[in-house]
Amino acid sequence: MSKERKRTNFKSLGADIKEARTAKKMSRKKLAEMVDIDSRYLANIENSGYIPSLPLFHDLVTVCNLPVDRYFYPDKGKRESKKYERLKLKLAFCPEKYLPMIEAVISETIKLDEAEAK
Numbered sequence: 001m002s003k004e005r006k007r008t009n010f011k012s013l014g015a016d017i018k019e020a021r022t023a024k025k026m027s028r029k030k031l032a033e034m035v036d037i038d039s040r041y042l043a044n045i046e047n048s049g050y051i052p053s054l055p056l057f058h059d060l061v062t063v064c065n066l067p068v069d070r071y072f073y074p075d076k077g078k079r080e081s082k083k084y085e086r087l088k089l090k091l092a093f094c095p096e097k098y099l100p101m102i103e104a105v106i107s108e109t110i111k112l113d114e115a116e117a118k
Contacts, residue, residue, distance in 0.1 A: 009074030018046040020064035035059040065092045
């Protein structure tokens with residue numbers, strides 16, 4: 001009896017890195033220097049689906065502030081809508097000083113929804 005091996009989901013890694021890098025207004029060359037790789041290799045990760053080594057993966061997701069669960073637990077992400085995932089990613093790049101304002105908007109939105117449900 002053979003067990004099917006569950007695979008990790010790295011399909012979106014390159015696009016996620018590119019989106020995060022762009023959101024941080026960071027050039028490909030700058031990110032490559034930060035993680036000590038050639039910018040052409042980073043381009044291959046972003047555009048051609050190359051999967052980096054584990055230490056490089058760690059460095060990239062750390063610098064880009066990407067959620068690691070997305071890649072190792074792909075089923076977890078299926079429970080969340082694409083809009084929710086995009087919002088979480090944008091929130092990760094939001095400057096700390098704006099978080100109280102965003103939290104207030106979310107709290108008021110929840111109150112409105114609860115009031116409508118009554």
